[in-house]
Amino acid sequence: MSDIRYLQPTDTSEAMHLSRVAGWNQTEDDWRRVISIAPDGCFGIRTEGRLVATATAICYGKELAWIGMVLTDPDYRGRGYARRLMKRALEYLAGRDVAWIKLDATDMGRPLYSSFGFEDECLVERWWRGGTEGTSARLHGDTVLPLDLDGAAFGTDRSELLAKLSPYGCVAGTNGYAMWRPGEKALYFGPCVARQEEEGRRLFDGFLSAHGGQDIFWDLLPGNSVAVRLASAAGFECRRRLTRMTLKGRGSASPLGNNDQYVYAIAGFEYG
Ligand SMILES: CC(C)(COP(=O)(O)OP(=O)(O)OC[C@H]1O[C@@H](n2cnc3c(N)ncnc32)[C@H](O)[C@@H]1OP(=O)(O)O)[C@@H](O)C(=O)NCCC(=O)NCCS
Structure with missing residues (x-):
């Protein structure tokens, strides 16, 4: 049975x-x-x-x-x-x-x-970096999420998911936010959404200065070349490639208004 x-x-x-x-x-x-x-x-x-x-x-x-x-x-x-x-x-x-x-x-x-x-x-890529010694800065920042920006990045409201992920680790401002959480094999960086390159860089650098001592996974969209550059420059290497796939559920559906250029890290393969 x-x-x-x-x-x-x-x-x-x-x-x-x-x-x-x-x-x-x-x-x-x-x-x-x-x-x-x-x-x-x-x-x-x-x-x-x-x-x-x-x-x-x-x-x-x-x-x-x-x-x-x-x-x-x-x-x-x-x-x-x-x-x-x-x-x-x-x-x-x-x-x-x-x-x-x-x-x-x-x-x-x-x-x-x-x-x-x-x-x-x-494509969606999994990047990895091994932990390095001597990083122990503490991260300070708002935890009020720019939900309108996340909606523009992802194409829909995922506030319930973000509310459940943010207690593990989150730093946010009006132009972006970054989250992280424990993983079975490595600390997981994501989701991270930013309006401009400088904000994406600031959020990522802040995260890394506090957590660079741990092994980290970062799943990114290679179409966001800024995210790829940040990952390479910080010593991450691409470990896996997956394919993001789409199915139209309802005939009359209008296109989803997402913007991958705002997406610096996805939330997880199981969340998008
Ligand atoms: C991918 C996975 C979930 C398939 O599970 P499964 O129960 O064996 O799949 P099914 O028996 O229902 O087969 C579904 C299809 O998978 C493919 N498939 C399954 N076994 C296969 C094999 N040994 N070789 C090639 N293709 C295979 C076939 O396309 C099959 O289509 P068919 O029904 O026309 O034969 C399983 O291999 C798995 O857990 N893999 C590791 C985790 C993973 O990669 N999951 C997918 C995440 S996106």
Whole structure:
């Protein structure tokens, strides 16, 4: 028996096993957060008493939904579990009348998403830097987020997500903000949104002066050449490339008004 079920907060340690085996950076807190934001959009397949596959879909209003955490235990791959979960997630989103659906696809996941009609939008890169000695500055700054700017960057309102991420680490001003949070393998820098290059640089430099002693992951859109330059100059190296993919959910949907030039770091492959 392998029915699709809603993921529950009690599933997080098993879900964590799936992401850890895949080498992902998510923590159990990340799983808890996704489930708390989208309790009716997080699905799993349980078989032989184990959670063996997952997929999550977060709605940012009616404009945009983000699919993530598409994972199948290596022992259970090739049995159609990810396909069933994707179908279920897309049915759920059709019921929510969402205009656009996006995700960040690994090379393993991409053929599956293409078969559902997702089209390539742009590349997303994971950059990494190992910790260096002697950085211990403290970061000071506002934590009142410029939500209008985030809306202009991302194309829709993701204030609920940002409110849940900001307590881990956040510095903000009227022209930008940066956040960071713990990861399973490295500290995660992101999301970071800035109106101008100087602000992006200031936020990133401030973050790095306080946290450069730790290993850091930074997921960026290579179309933002300023972000790429900042990452290279600070000694980060590109470790992985994923493909951001898009599916039109509703026929009459007008284009999403996002602006990648404001995006210095994404919020996570599972959030966009
Ligand atoms: C990608 C992943 C979720 C697929 O899970 P799965 O349950 O094995 O997938 P399914 O059995 O439903 O297969 C779906 C499609 O994936 C592809 N696929 C699955 N197994 C494959 C294999 N061994 N070789 C090539 N393609 C394969 C096929 O396109 C398949 O399409 P089909 O139904 O027409 O055969 C799984 O390999 C995985 O967890 N990978 C690591 C994490 C990851 O990269 N996740 C994607 C994040 S975007």
